[in-house]
Amino acid sequence: MALKDKALSVREKAYAPYSNFKVGAALTAENGETFVGCNVENVAYPEGTCAEAGAIAAMIAAGQTRLTEVYVVADAPKPVSPCGGCRQKLIEFGEGDVVVTMATVDGVEQRMTLSDLMPGAFTEAHLENT
Numbered sequence: 422m423a424l425k426d427k428a429l430s431v432r433e434k435a436y437a438p439y440s441n442f443k444v445g446a447a448l449t450a451e452n453g454e455t456f457v458g459c460n461v462e463n464v465a466y467p468e469g470t471c472a473e474a475g476a477i478a479a480m481i482a483a484g485q486t487r488l489t490e491v492y493v494v495a496d497a498p499k500p501v502s503p504c505g506g507c508r509q510k511l512i513e514f515g516e517g518d519v520v521v522t523m524a525t526v527d528g529v530e531q532r533m534t535l536s537d538l539m540p541g542a543f544t545e546a547h548l549e550n551t
């Protein structure tokens with residue numbers, strides 16, 4: 422199944438009763454395996470956990486630490502854009518040239534690299550004097 426279809430499929434399982442905004446994410450790890458995540462909200466923290474964070478957690482739990490491709494989809498008027506926290510999480514595990522495809526369920530897609538999504542990212546390079 423293509424990354425797009427995995428993201429669309431997991432999106433249906435999202436638990437988003439507070440925002441009613443379901444998001445699905447799928448990523449490919451360095452070894453070729455794919456991992457998926459959906460957003461999971463709760464009453465105390467209605468923003469919950471993002472789909473991207475869920476997919477990253479699944480990858481890490483499976484022992485993979487590098488991602489090479491990401492697909493995020495939601496039912497929105499324009500392609501869904503990863504939040505700031507997720508951008509930082511994605512850059513932790515992917516090179517700047519990794520392509521993130523942001524999409525709507527209607528099939529509108531926008532592709533951006535992690536560098537474009539997170540210009541001037543705080544990275545390990547900033548810790549070099551420590």
Ligand code: THU
Pocket residue numbers: 437440442443444459460461462467468469470471472473493501502503504507
């Ligand atoms: N959300 C994601 O899961 N990923 C994004 O890229 C944007 C936002 C979720 C968080 C929350 O459950 C809902 O969408 C509304 O913000």
